[in-house]
Amino acid sequence: MNYHNVQFEASYGTSSQLPPSDLPEIAFAGRSNVGKSSMINKLFNRKGLARVSAVPGKTATINFFHADGIRFADLPGYGYAKVSKGEKRRWAELIEGYFAQDRDLRVVFQLIDMRHPPTADDLTMIDFLIDRELPFVAVLTKADKLSKKQREERLAALERELPCADQIIKIPFSAETGEGVDAVKAIVAEIERD
Numbered sequence: 001m002n003y004h005n006v007q008f009e010a011s012y013g014t015s016s017q018l019p020p021s022d023l024p025e026i027a028f029a030g031r032s033n034v035g036k037s038s039m040i041n042k043l044f045n046r047k048g049l050a051r052v053s054a055v056p057g058k059t060a061t062i063n064f065f066h067a068d069g070i071r072f073a074d075l076p077g078y079g080y081a082k083v084s085k086g087e088k089r090r091w092a093e094l095i096e097g098y099f100a101q102d103r104d105l106r107v108v109f110q111l112i113d114m115r116h117p118p119t120a121d122d123l124t125m126i127d128f129l130i131d132r133e134l135p136f137v138a139v140l141t142k143a144d145k146l147s148k149k150q151r152e153e154r155l156a157a158l159e160r161e162l163p164c165a166d167q168i169i170k171i172p173f174s175a176e177t178g179e180g181v182d183a184v185k186a187i188v189a190e191i192e193r194d
């Protein structure tokens with residue numbers, strides 16, 4: 001995969017607008033502020049591909065882009081307390097609609113802030129992925145913010161905190177240092193070969 005060949009496709013605010021799934025697809029999911037935009041921009045080496053915001057809870061959309069025959073879906077961040085009920089409903093419609101479609105979804109990169117236990121929303125999302133038997137990998141973000149000791153502690157704790165933890169691939173990731181980029185790209189490369 002030549003990550004420089006990435007092209008932004010479009011943003012969608014309702015699931016009925018989503019284009020048909022005509023390419024192998026990889027999705028990115030996580031709560032607002034987990035570092036999803038930073039991860040995407042790091043992978044593709046493009047500052048503005050996904051919008052990094054200091055203020056979380058921007059309008060929920062699914063953003064599609066593609067590179068070398070694979071489509072990437074940046075799912076809207078969840079769990080931002082200050083959004084209205086209407087906005088939460090819209091988010092739920094969008095994300096449930098997305099997963100209900102018959103898409104060629106190969107993997108979901110499920111982001112979790114490595115510094116903290118998974119939130120209730122993270123666990124809801126992970127349970128959902130497990131229930132639907134959707135393949136996913138846990139990307140543990142902001143790894144650079146932890147000391148060696150804290151990192152060991154969090155990795156051990158996640159074994160208790162995540163359902164089916166022993167079966168989940170976990171990739172510590174940092175958009176600052178580039179840690180985890182190669183591991184994520186190896187998973188994408190495997191999908192490309194399929």
Ligand code: GDP
Nearest residue numbers: 032033034035036037038052053142174175176
């Ligand atoms: P999103 O809402 O999930 O897209 O999160 P963003 O990518 O916008 O990141 C939220 C905040 O966390 C921003 O202030 C980022 O600079 C910061 N951030 C994201 N990833 C990292 C990381 O790997 N390391 C550090 N130290 N900060 C990060």
